Amino acid sequence: MNDGQMQHSLNATNLADILERVLDKGIVIAGDVTISLVGVELLNIKVRLLIASVDKAMEMGINWWAHDPYLSVGTQAPTGADPAMLERMERMETALATALAANTAASVTAHDKGDNAPGTRK
Secondary structure, eight states: OOOSOOOOOTTOOOHHHHHHHHHHHOEEEEEEEEEEETTEEEEEEEEEEEEOOHHHHHHTTOOGGGSOTTTSTTOOOOOOOOHHHHHHHHHHHHHHHHHHHHHHHHHHHHHHHTOOOTTOOO
16 A cells, blocks of 8 residues: 555656667657648748757768857857948948038037027027
8 A cells, every 4th residue: 555655666767868868869859830711821830850969960960060150169250241231331421420510510600600509499
């Protein structure tokens, strides 16, 4: 009889053993979810998940992280800038400097004449 004490199975597998097996062999989980309304497909989600150790993934030819500059040790993220973007930034900075200079000149002229600044009342 059970006298209120917890009983353990001798064949129990702990989480570490399960994790070791999964990472050693790998596991694939695949599934599709489709949402349709009156025969019209509104949403289709395809899920493909692979759980494996790095060694196992490399055996299978999966090593995208080795070439990713943000994940690989010893490599740096790309630092080159897009020339079109640099040109656009230069044009924007020039336009901003021109607008600021015009605004400053207008303020100084209005102040010298004794006028109120735009948007203020006497």
